[in-house]
Amino acid sequence: MEPNKIEEQFKELLNSRELQPSDKAWDRLDAMLSVAEEKKTKRSFGWLYIAASIIGFIFVGTLFFSQTEELIDVRRNDVVLQEKEEKSSEHIIQGQSGKDILPSIQSQGVAEVSNDNQKSKNQITKSEGIVHCNTCPSEKVIITRELRSNWRSNQKTNRNLNQINNEKIAEFKNETSIAHSEIPKTVESNKSLTDKESILKSDNNLLVSLDNTAKQLANKKATIKVDAKSLLSQVDGEVEYTFREKVFTKINKNYQEIKVALVNRNKE
């Protein structure tokens, strides 16, 4: 099966042959090549657009996430501030209600009040009934001092709070002035009580004790105390009353409707 002479002759002649292609052949090839190049360039531009869009998305995404983180931080700070405000406002409300006297700035003067004064005050409050002149417990004084230290650290943020607090203090002062005006009345009532017990005590002792109580009361800051339990019971009572009223009215209405319906039925 080896190639013989004729095959070698065929090979030589055919391999040495050259056939000139037509003139249009190169034009066709040129056109095909240019079309292929256009496709390549289009593809490259397409990839460029895709790459640019991906980079853009990444950039926008990073910006978005970074902004959200900042916002979260700001919100956290707001929450902290709000909590502080709430705390301070709670203390102010407590001071107004009279349950817990926490005059924040005036606490220094209140802290000087002794336990003996408390006893005398309790006596006076018993006689008067509604109006109470409570003292400041030492624990609350400490809390107010802590609050003061916190406010000093956040002076910039708590300027508004301080303004409000000043207003409250002014109100509180007015209240205390009213209380002071009432103090002589209480003293008189005490006097009447002491007169009844004058058989056992000497006049001088009584005068001294009265003077002491008057001085102590002058140093005190008094507020109007509202009994929360009594208020709650009143409100509950009102609510129950309104509920009862509603029930009764409903029952009456239904009864009237049934009555009318029965009368109509009987008439028919």
Add this chain to the structure above:
Amino acid sequence: MKVINLHQEENEIIKLAVENNRHAQHMIYTKFAPKMLSVCRQYSKDLHHAEDVMITAFMKVFTNLKNFEHKGSFEGWIRRIMVNECISYIRAQKKVSFLEDEQYKESGFNGIESNFNVDEIQFLVDSLPDGYKMIFNLYAIEGYKHQEIAEMLGISEGTSKSQLSHARKMLQDNIIKLKKYQNGTE
């Protein structure tokens, strides 16, 4: 020195052609197109079809030029692309079918000598069926081995050999006929 200079020139032209330099591509085309059209003509009777196949093959040459490793000859690389394109063209036309016939006699051109010119040789080759012609061209003209031909065409080696045997026998008969015709006319 001249050979080295020619080789360097060819490499530079190839580099430019890889960069889609149309002038360099045209230079390659003008240099190799006549030989390659001759190769394509061996597989196709119609010169226009051969030219179409050659253009398509040149497109593949220029698009795959960056893969040329400069190890063998550039002409041989282009020639292989041309032959493969011719085979795929004939197969696409469904003109060829190989019978799985592995029974063959080793036949040669016994005592036949000829002084045919190229056109006469091309006429004799064209007289072969497409299957025979393909295997005869690949084996006798291009110099492929039966194993390579079998891999290229997706047939067994025995089929390639039997097809070549049939092609040779037919070609021998045609040579005798042609000689008789030439003698008669002379």
